[in-house]
Amino acid sequence: MKENALERFLGSMLRLSSSTARAVPVAPTAETNAAGTAMPTYSIADQPPVDLTEVHHPDGRLSRYPPPERWADWVEYDGAKWPERVPRRYTLVPTICFNCESACGLLAYVDKSTFEVRKFEGNPAHPGSRGRNCAKGPATHNQTYDPERLLYPLKRVGERGEGKWKRVSWEEALTDISSRMRESRKVRRTGIMYHVGRPGEDHYTNRIITAWGVDGHNSHTNICSAASRAGYAFWSGADRPSPDHANARTVLLISSHLETGHYFNPHAQRIIEAKMNGAKVITFDPRLSNTAAKSDCWLPTWPGSEAVVLLAIANHLLQTGKWDREFVRRWVNWKTFLHEGAATVEASSLPAAHKSAVLAALHAAGDLTSAPDFGRFEVALKALYAGFTFEFAAAEADVPVERIEEAARYVAQAGNRLAAHVWRSASMGNRGGWQVARCLFFLNVLTGSVGTEGGTSLNTWNKFVPRAYKSPPPFDAWNELHMPHEYPLAFYEMSFLLPHFLDEGRGDIDVYFTRVYNPMWINPDGFMWMQALRDPEKIKCHVALTPTWNESAWFADYVLPMGHAGERHDLMSQETHSGMWIGFRQPVRRVAMERAGRVVKDTRESNPGEVWEEAEFWVDLTWRMDPDGSLGIRQWVESVAQPGTAVGQDEYWAWIFENSVPGLPAAAKGEGLTPLGYMRKYGCFELKETNYLPYEHAVEGATGSLHTGPEGLVTDAAGTRVGVEVDGVVRAGFATPSGKLEFFSPTLRDWGWPELEHTVPWTLESHVHPRAINREKGEMILLPNFRLPHLIHTRSANAKWLYEIGHNNPVWIHPEDATRLGVHTGELLRVETEIGWFVDRAWVTEGIKPGIIAMSHHLGRWRLQDDAGGNKGTTALASLDEDDKGGHTLHMLKGATAWTSPDPDTARIWWKDVGVHQNLTHAVQPDPVSGAHCWLQKAVSVRKAVPGERHGDVHVDTMKSRELYKRWIALSRSAVDHSPNGERRPHWLNRPLKPVRSAFKLPVKPFGRS
């Protein structure tokens, strides 16, 4: 600055006007409720901040949290006001995140004067998440204050999908819906359907549906986890793994658990702990995920080859003697295999010499009553898997043989501390994917790492679901729209085929609830869903329960505003680690108001607008469905304390916490609290710190008139299971028909799948096996189901922070393929599936195998009106066209845009690309055994887009959809043809809601049979 410039500068200081005086904002002190309508305001505290407490994590890290004894009255400086020191006064209310299934603990900072939520942070008392959260937890604040959220009940005015709505009262909505339900229930028990995405709670709604006396539960399981569930259930009776990552020596992931997945945050922190203690991490993934990048051994397996690699590792363990022979002898149903396995081997396609070796061992085994020799089983086992060499696996998987040897070495080194996990990925990608889970658990069995410290437990050992104050009996009904006869072993409802079932006349629905679920968007073949949702003859009344707009709700008759994580009561438990806990989701404003002495009659008084919590909604609706109690339904939602009135939330949860959670009453008493008060304060309770080897527990008093089965299953005179006898001691055992781990599955054999490749851990040829993909013709595999760490399907679409982190889903393509197609990063690709095509941008990367293209399936949201139906920053404006031949086209008109709202951040939206809705172009591909949708798609053509093909455009021919559906359903083996006992499904297998036994009887007139 030159001298005269400085003079001018200083001189002008003398000419400053009095208008430079600034207005000091007045801090609000009154209660507000701004969510969705304005940005919240917070009061200024008249106290200094409170000191944080230090929490020592098991991994040695030190974090600081508010001490629980000060949660009721907490003061801290407002970080957003820095460098001013503005103290704010909060009451801290724990709740549970609702953005994925992990059920991590959150701590809501609720302003003590305005009752606005300042932020959500981690709850240090939560045993699963231990105070830590991923990005989705704090983003609950975005969802709460989302200016586009639904605040009032809406009713359709015009035609379905026309976009005309009117605001109605809850009274009007409840009266209409409940009367429809009542009329339906009086006529049949299959007319009401509750279709849920992630439940986010453990028993409440299922109890309500059971109370209705209908087979009404439909889930998203068959597009999520059915195959893994099947694989684990055929082994053990429990349908999920619960790896003890933190204490493992080797962690084997067929997933990307360090960044996503069930249960991402609780698992990731424990995997890291294991790594810090020297554990090795092995990851199978054709994509270089962040998890793969952090692994000691990454196996970029060709999709569908995973089971081959796992069996090669199993074979290595067997042939080198590095397996836990004693565990297998004690806990595997090897006697049954020796006795009954010959037929399955005879029927196999094993080479003759190979087959002879196995059969020689089996034929020499004698029968079950003559104490068959485990040594012969060992011989048979070694012979059976001898063909799975490292070289064979390397060729199938297209990975270096040394990499498989390395993985096998790590598995062998694990001893009985092998933590292994698969949930979606390969299991849900491939036809026969359930065998991936079965082969993976085979490694746990061979290493004896089942339920051990550092091993893999089963979900039932680490998850706790309490019972309510009274429970309705099982219903007497079987809805073929859920569990059709073609899929007797499905896990569970064949939900993604519902539009096809409706289309071919299998039934209709009187009242259809979609609950925080967007079936048209998330399922494959979305245009078939759209056709079903638009048809009032097939779906007579569609009620969308959702906090925000979504593509499916647009076609509903009612859209009812439901609460986010801080606006509802739910109880949840998850198998996040070796312990066992429950978490309590709470409406945090309501709790804060009650702490301040306010009486809140129902949660609508504390939630934004007229947003309601489901728990109260279901009680009210159920009461109205049976107002005089004549249907026998009302009793299940009636208060015990005040008969004749509906049960309230305090009464409901107080009973559970006082009577149904072991240890909680004593813990509460220790703090001078009621059990409900304890849960309101901490939001969680740890029932067990660890729960290892529960199947080994000796059953006390197992005497009297007992019957012992061939594998040692012990039952009493009434046929009730007592336990399983192992070396003379009756132990708890497993929830299988034999009480043992079922290496050989009589269930699969008896229900239509007797071949070797189904009855024992084996490989099944995927629908995307190299033989099915003609790469010379340009065919590729579309890997469409990988997750992003910061998003969760359509649930996170209204979280601005999460979308700023990532908002598009380009096509990952290897440089070799990109060169062949002449495409560069950012250029448009047209990807054609078997039923349609879409256009998306290419991302050229070596992070994907040649021959495969990959896309995250979280993105590509759209809306049909500019100012309704979706958040402008997270959805694209689109239009729909259709011809009269089944052709549907989604045209993208405009990407994300900035807009003016009470939230200034909406004016700062800087991105346009919000991804491409690829799921529309996926044909339904139901696995014939597990019922899982096999997500991997054959891309029949991938080419550079030509002029006129625009980013985000999608076209589908639903006539082809129907053809593909028929082709896949033809692979199934119906219970009508294969049921061994005239029932629809093995009774021992789970269903989310199990009807009475008599309902299992096969239908007199099965659909499709003359």
Place this chain on the structure above:
Amino acid sequence: MIPDRLAAAPLAPAPLVPPPGLQALARSRAYALLGDLFGRGLRAETLVAWRQVDGGILGDDPAPADVCVDLEAAAEAHTRFFVLELPAFEGAFLAPDGLLGGAITQSVRAARTLAGLGDPVDVEPDHLAAELAWLGFLCGAEADALRDGVDAGPIIGLQRAALNTHLLRWVPAFVAALDSIIGGEPAGAADRVYQRGANIALQVLIEHAAVVGAGGDGPEAGSAWALPVATDVLEDPKAGLRAIAEHLVLPCQAGGYLTRGVILRAARRLELPTTFGTRADLLEGLLCAAAQYSMVADVCRELGIVVAGWARTLESAPTIAATPWLDRGRRTQALLARVAAAGRADDSDRLG
């Protein structure tokens, strides 16, 4: 809150050479506004004042001020610069260990007490915002004294001490560091606001020092301009890359403040991987990577460019207070040359 003096009624048009009382008032307002700028960032309330200022932080951008200054961007730049990159504390520059809250903070606190001032309400007393506000207070007191016909000498003495003992000793290096951050990247309007503000502050300080007889090399200044004793990290034959990194991130040894962004920018230019952690961690990681890829000399060259940039800023500031920083910068250049030579010789045993 803007000090009352800023909100005072306008005075009559200023004479060409204002009398001392008005000069003091002008400085008082300037320090208050500049202090607010570095403490809280450019805000709507102070933008009103800055728009009335000639040659101020809004500069000569052709666009109208309300177009070229986006308050959101200004807030973001403030956080980026002074929260994430460059701590605006005297202690960070002058303390032998580069840490905050030590003897230097206490020294400023004691000096404020002499003037009857307690601790600032929202920052430590050795933050640039607090020091400028402190000086602004002293200038305001001088203006009041002159207006009331009271002897302003003691107050001017306090100003002189504040300048000699504190502000002039480190603000030149602070300005050089901010220039090095902005100079390496395309600067937005908001970035330039703070760069201009820092340079204006330095100019006002130097002008003020000249008026009150500070900033010289006379006996009154004594050894005020000396920095903590220089060390030669390479004297220790066992010194590794960690020791070199720790030496270079100490402003009083390196001759300036090597920010995270500057380190990462050097890595990006050379396409070398970087690590996470403190500035010393980052720099050590960069040097390690450079050693692995035989690019130690390249890293030293990049760092040398940064040090040269500091020198350009310091040399343009006509104050003797810049001299020790320039000396340290020359020592750093020499050190970098030796490290580069060692790297070229692949003396990996010695370095790593």
